[in-house]
Amino acid sequence: QKKCERYWAEVDGYPLQCGPFSVACEAEKKKNEYVIRTLKVTLNEEIRTVHQFHYKNWPDHDVPSSIDPILELIGEIRCYQPDDSVPLCIHCSAGCGRTGVICAIDYTQKLLKDGIVPVNFSIFSLIQEMRTQRPSIVQTKEQYELVYDAVIQLFKRQIKALDAQEDSPASQ
Numbered sequence: 001q002k003k004c005e006r007y008w009a010e011v012d013g014y015p016l017q018c019g020p021f022s023v024a025c026e027a028e029k030k031k032n033e034y035v036i037r038t039l040k041v042t043l044n045e046e047i048r049t050v051h052q053f054h055y056k057n058w059p060d061h062d063v064p065s066s067i068d069p070i071l072e073l074i075g076e077i078r079c080y081q082p083d084d085s086v087p088l089c090i091h092c093s094a095g096c097g098r099t100g101v102i103c104a105i106d107y108t109q110k111l112l113k114d115g116i117v118p119v120n121f122s123i124f125s126l127i128q129e130m131r132t133q134r135p136s137i138v139q140t141k142e143q144y145e146l147v148y149d150a151v152i153q154l155f156k157r158q159i160k161a162l163d164a165q166e167d168s169p170a171s172q
Helices: 068-080 097-114 123-131 141-167
Strands: 016-018 021-030 034-043 046-055
Touching: 034 068, 046 068, 068 097, 068 141, 097 123, 097 141, 123 141
Parallel strands: none
Antiparallel strands: 016 021, 021 034, 034 046
16 A cells, blocks of 8 residues: 655665655655655755665554664764754654654754753653644554664663773863
């Protein structure tokens, strides 16, 4: 069953017309689990560049077999974002389960990066808060576990990075 219409053109192919928008794919970079596309979206005379990150092997209502590619994807997305004023659009076919997983992990990673993790931080509370805006976000027990496992991995990496900073000659 088809879950979502393709809204991008093939790389170096003819632009795709989506109503008044023209979408051309200028470049495509293939990673193990996902593809990064550089799209040029034209409306009238205005052209915008959109970077699309397409995670290919994530079954609906399920989870990928490894956390690392998801963390790599989220990290790479943020590398393409010049600053926080540039919006991100994250979606899956329904915009619920997989979208919620990515949003929860990304939000937690940003808290860690900015050093503003609240003392009472709770993944449960985070997802409950997200559900006030999108009720079905993070749909299955497996997706919930994936968020927990990814966040544990993020905290371990942060602790390791902080330990390395303390041990470096510059900090002594």
